Amino acid sequence: MIREEIIIMNENGLHALPASRFVKKAEKFKSDITITKDDVEVSGKSIMGILTLACEKGSKVILTTDGKDEKVANEVLKKILEGQD
Amino acid sequence: MAKERILKGIAVSKGICQGEVFIYETKEARIMQTPIPPRYLEKEVERFTRALEKTEKELSNIKERINVEIGVDFAQFLDAQILMLKDREMFDTVSERIKAEKTNAEYIYHSVLDEYAKKLSTSRDQYFRERVADIWDVGTRVLRNLVGLTHSSVVDVPQGSVLVAHDISPSDAALINPANVLGIAIEVGGRTSHTAITARALEIPAVVGVENLVAKLKNGERVILDGNRGILIKSPTPGRIQFYRGEIKKEIEYQKMLSPFCELPAKTRDGRQVDISANIEFFVEYTHAKRSGAMGIGLFRTEFLYLTRRGNPSEEEQFRVYNELAKKMKPDPVIIRTYDLGGDKIFSDYHEANPFLGWRAIRVSLDEFDFFKIQLRAILRASVNRNIRIMYPMISTYEEISKANAYFKQVTDELHKEKIEFDDHIQVGIMVETPSAAIMSNQLASHVDFFSIGSNDLTQYVLAVDRGNERVSHLFDHFHPAVLRLIKQVIDAGHRAHIWVGLCGELAADPLAIPLLVGLGIDELSMSPVAIPKAKMVLRALTVPECEKIAEKALNFRCASEVQKFLNRMIARRFPGIGGIK
Numbered sequence: 001m002i003r004e005e006i007i008i009m010n011e012n013g014l015h016a017l018p019a020s021r022f023v024k025k026a027e028k029f030k031s032d033i034t035i036t037k038d039d040v041e042v043s044g045k046s047i048m049g050i051l052t053l054a055c056e057k058g059s060k061v062i063l064t065t066d067g068k069d070e071k072v073a074n075e076v077l078k079k080i081l082e083g084q085d
Numbered sequence: 086m087a088k089e090r091i092l093k094g095i096a097v098s099k100g101i102c103q104g105e106v107f108i109y110e111t112k113e114a115r116i117m118q119t120p121i122p123p124r125y126l127e128k129e130v131e132r133f134t135r136a137l138e139k140t141e142k143e144l145s146n147i148k149e150r151i152n153v154e155i156g157v158d159f160a161q162f163l164d165a166q167i168l169m170l171k172d173r174e175m176f177d178t179v180s181e182r183i184k185a186e187k188t189n190a191e192y193i194y195h196s197v198l199d200e201y202a203k204k205l206s207t208s209r210d211q212y213f214r215e216r217v218a219d220i221w222d223v224g225t226r227v228l229r230n231l232v233g234l235t236h237s238s239v240v241d242v243p244q245g246s247v248l249v250a251h252d253i254s255p256s257d258a259a260l261i262n263p264a265n266v267l268g269i270a271i272e273v274g275g276r277t278s279h280t281a282i283t284a285r286a287l288e289i290p291a292v293v294g295v296e297n298l299v300a301k302l303k304n305g306e307r308v309i310l311d312g313n314r315g316i317l318i319k320s321p322t323p324g325r326i327q328f329y330r331g332e333i334k335k336e337i338e339y340q341k342m343l344s345p346f347c348e349l350p351a352k353t354r355d356g357r358q359v360d361i362s363a364n365i366e367f368f369v370e371y372t373h374a375k376r377s378g379a380m381g382i383g384l385f386r387t388e389f390l391y392l393t394r395r396g397n398p399s400e401e402e403q404f405r406v407y408n409e410l411a412k413k414m415k416p417d418p419v420i421i422r423t424y425d426l427g428g429d430k431i432f433s434d435y436h437e438a439n440p441f442l443g444w445r446a447i448r449v450s451l452d453e454f455d456f457f458k459i460q461l462r463a464i465l466r467a468s469v470n471r472n473i474r475i476m477y478p479m480i481s482t483y484e485e486i487s488k489a490n491a492y493f494k495q496v497t498d499e500l501h502k503e504k505i506e507f508d509d510h511i512q513v514g515i516m517v518e519t520p521s522a523a524i525m526s527n528q529l530a531s532h533v534d535f536f537s538i539g540s541n542d543l544t545q546y547v548l549a550v551d552r553g554n555e556r557v558s559h560l561f562d563h564f565h566p567a568v569l570r571l572i573k574q575v576i577d578a579g580h581r582a583h584i585w586v587g588l589c590g591e592l593a594a595d596p597l598a599i600p601l602l603v604g605l606g607i608d609e610l611s612m613s614p615v616a617i618p619k620a621k622m623v624l625r626a627l628t629v630p631e632c633e634k635i636a637e638k639a640l641n642f643r644c645a646s647e648v649q650k651f652l653n654r655m656i657a658r659r660f661p662g663i664g665g666i667k
Contacts, residue, residue, distance in 0.1 A: 011459070012397060015212055016165040016219065023168055046174035047165065048201050051216055054208035 001066040002074045007058060009083035014055035016047075022080045023047045031067025033077065044077065087320035092295050094270065096315030097281035099615075100290030101333055102267040103309045103326070106302045107246035109239060109253065114225070114232040119189040126187065130180045133190035136230040141170055143226060147260065166223050175201070191231045198224045222254070242266055247310050247317075251299055253280050263287040268310035270317050272298045282389055284312075286367035292317055343618035347378035351621050353603065355628045360609040361620055362418075364589055368406055371413045373614040378621065381417035383537070383611020384476070384589045385410065387460070388426055397456065403463035411470035418472050420537070420611075421464050422516070423457070424450050425478040441551070446479035451488050461496045468508035475511060476537060481519040486532050516589075518542035523571040530582035537611070538575055540590025544568050562645035563592045569601070569640055569648070576606050587611055596623045596660065597652040603627060604636025623660060 010018050026033045026044040033044030037059060042049030044063070055061055063081065065073040121129050148163045169175075175197060182193045202217045239260045242248055247268045248261070258280055261269075269284050274293035284291035290312025302308070302319065309318040309329050318325060351361040362383030363374035374382060390398045390406065411419050428435045428444040437443040450457035467473055477489050493513065500507055517523050518539030526536065544563040545552060552561040572588070579586035587609030592598045594616035602610065603624065612620060635655055642648045 011399065011455075012212055013210065016162065016216065020165040020168045043174050046172050047168045048172045048175050048220070051213065052201055052204040054205065054210055054213035056210045056213075 001064065002070050003062055003064045004074060004078065005060060005062050006078055006081045007060055008055045008081055010057060010081075011083065013057045013059070014050060014053070014081065016051065018080055018083070019047050019050045022050065022077060025076055025080065026073070029065070029067070029069050029073040031065045031070045031073045033066075033073060034064045036062040036064065089322045089325060090301070090319040092270075092298060092301065092317045092319060094292040094295035094298075094315050094317065095275065096312055097274075097293050098269075098284035098289060098291035098312050100268070100288065100312045101310070101329060101336065102247065102290050102312075103307065103329065103333075104245050104247040104267040105243075106249050106304055106306050106308055107242050108299055108302065108304050109242070109248055109250040109257075110299070114191070114228040114234055116191050116195045116228065117189075118192040121183070121187050121189055123187060126184050129183050129190050133179060133183065133194065133231070134176075136190070136227050137170060137176070139230045140223070140226045141167060143230075144170065144223075166219060169220065169223050170227065191228055194224070194227065194231070247308055249298060249302055258283045261287065261289075263289055268292075268312065270295055270298055270310060272296065282367065282392070286369050288373065340618075343622060346618040346621040346625070347376065349378070349621055349625065351378075351380065351624055353624060353627045353629055353632070355630075357603070357629050359603060359607060359624060360587070361617055361624070362420075362587075362609060362611045363614045363617065364611050365614070368410055370614065371410055374414075377614040377617040379417075379614060379617055381472075382410070382414055382419040383587060383609060385419055385421045387422060387424065391424070391426060397459070400459045400463045400466075403460060404466050407464055407467035407473065408470065411467050411473050415470055415472050418474055420474045420476050420514070422476045422478050423447070423460055423464075441545070447477045447485055447489065448479065450477075451485060451492070454492060457492060458496055461493060462500070465496060465500060465507040465511070466505060468511045469506050471508050473508065473511060474535070475513045476516060476535075477514075478516045478539070479518060479542070480515040480529070481521045483525070483529060483532070486515065486529060490532065514584075516542075517575050518546070518590075520547050520571065523547075523575050526575045526578035527581065530578050530584055533584065535584050536575055536579045536586045537609075538572055538586065538588040538590065540568070540572070540588055540592035543571065543590070544592075547571060562649075563590065563595075564598070564639075564648040564652070565645040566640055566642050566648060569605075572602070573605050573636075573640060580606060585609065594620060596620070597649070597656050599623045600627050600632045600635045600656060601639050601652065602636075603629065604632035604634070623656075626659065 008014050014022070023045060034041050035044050035050060035053060037053045037055060040053060042053055044050070061081065063074065063077060065077070144163055144167050179190070179194050179197050182197070183190055186193065198220055202220050205217050205220070206214055208214050239253070239257045240262070242262065242265050244265045246266055247270060248266045249270050251272045252274065253271060261283060266289055268289055269280060269291040271280055271293050272295055274280055281291060281293055290310055292310060292312060292315050295317060306319070309321050309325070311318070350358070352358050360380050362381040363377070363379035364384040365371065365374055365382055366386040366389050371382070390403060407421060425446045427440045428449045464473060464475055480486055497507070512534035514533050514535035514537060515522070515529070516539045517526060517536045522529060523543060530536070540563050544561060544565065547568050548560060548565055550557050550560045552558045576586045585608040588602060588607055589611040593610040594612035596619060599610070599620060610620060639648050639651060642651065
């Protein structure tokens with residue numbers, strides 16, 4: 001299991017478009033993927049869940065990937081959260 | 086016979102039409118709680134699955150038919166809605182609860198959505214609070230399908246219709262087919278509402294903000310929509326119909342008379358060329374610009390990018406629009422004006438008492454470099470087409486130019502470093518629309534590549550008149566000698582520094598002003614595409630010496646009405662019917 005704290009760097013936060021990109025990518029991994037913000041944990045494969053976290057630019061989240069492909073998943077998904085994708 | 090009624094609203098898109106009312110309604114499904122017997126629970130979940138599938142088809146259908154040129158980001162935005170629809174977690178919660186609570190799918194789905202919506206609506210960030218609307222946009226579709234309601238779609242509007250609605254959602258507005266929709270009237274909205282902008286882009290007459298409109302009209306009844314005066318006429322009297330038939334006929338004939346001028350060069354009788362270009366605010370309008378014979382885009386307003394979407398447009402999105410426009414207009418120039426709105430439009434918690442004298446346009450851009458940089462990068466990347474020019478709005482002092490130029494340099498250095506190609510010789514100019522910029526134009530000219538005079542704001546600031554205020558708007562007159570003298574000063578200063586000077590306010594499209602401006606030596610006039618053929622007609626009938634005489638005289642009157650009277654005497658009688666359509 002990989003847990004990493006990440007600061008959201010997207011211009012408008014994790015809004016609908018990056019959130020959809022995130023979910024589309026996350027769905028392709030076998031690992032369990034979650035995002036945690038202020039002790040609220042949601043599935044990284046659920047856009048509704050991610051949106052309800054309301055991650056503004058600069059907010060801190062914990063990305064957890066757990067499973068066979070957890071390493072690649074962490075790398076790929078981190079980029080989206082950091083606004084580099 | 087029914088009595089004629091005139092319904093008043095706000096005129097947002099010009100033109101007149103007569104057609105049959107098509108009321109566009111989105112019906113709300115009524116949600117009831119019904120117990121489901123245990124043996125039917127699997128079936129209930131299946132019914133829910135089918136409703137989701139049907140909705141997905143609807144959304145994909147919309148995505149395909151969407152007018153991408155208007156939609157900009159709606160296609161992507163529909164992607165997000167489809168993901169919301171297919172959200173696995175949401176589906177699992179709903180199906181588990183249907184089984185556990187032995188209750189019907191619509192009730193459970195509604196309550197699950199409500200929970201998500203409640204969580205979002207407590208967010209501190211406005212953007213996320215507004216997503217509640219998206220959840221319900223998707224949710225309502227699903228619920229309609231569960232309940233078995235059909236609903237009218239904008240796509241199904243028959244030919245010859247006047248589209249009437251309480252409101253039209255952005256995703257629906259992008260589906261409007263101008264071949265069938267003659268006019269649009271809605272109950273809500275203002276000049277910058279999405280419907281208004283779409284209507285102007287499609288050149289469909291539109292009136293917004295008509296109270297209780299839907300309740301007053303019936304499907305299929307014939308009405309007249311007057312987008313010039315901002316009214317919709319229900320049960321028009323025979324006299325009224327006759328009057329409007331005349332108006333429509335006059336408009337058509339006048340356009341016919343003018344249309345040959347689209348193709349002709351914009352030159353005076355003695356051969357002086359004055360570039361006539363188009364002001365547009367929407368990508369699709371480039372077709373109108375080309376059709377009416379524009380020699381380029383003299384003003385591309387970028388505000389719609391910020392007003393018609395959720396959140397600020399990304400570099401990529403802006404680049405796409407600028408790049409497409411540049412490609413379509415090549416080799417003719419496209420002048421892109423940077424952000425020209427108040428700070429309140431992008432920073433939601435910002436308000437001020439005196440917006441016209443406040444934090445707007447270049448002032449916002451210079452204070453928020455991260456925000457400005459995105460736009461500069463997008464424009465510069467599109468400049469590989471070699472026909473793009475940049476224009477900064479509302480410059481009032483030299484420091485602003487020097488700061489903007491420094492930022493500009495920083496961005497170009499970055500692009501060099503990243504090995505991203507752009508036009509090294511891109512022209513960078515300013516709008517001259519504040520009195521200080523006009524008065525100091527001789528000092529500013531050597532730091533820019535061109536001036537474009539914004540006559541509307543210049544007039545407002547010089548005469549200290551808010552034209553939106555009914556009590557004082559009669560004092561607003563761009564023919565005031567004070568304004569004209571400043572315009573002369575700006576043109577002279579520009580020419581002394583060997584830069585070109587254009588004008589992009591409403592004055593440019595006023596036939597009475599054209600000889601005056603030509604006489605003052607203007608190099609370019611930029612106006613809405615509709616006005617171009619008329620401007621060419623006037624220009625082609627003039628000679629430079631007569632224009633110079635007119636200009637000299639006009640500057641020496643005491644007030645605007647004396648100037649107008651003089652111009653009327655000199656010009657209007659040479660072109661009968663010239664005041665016809667503005």
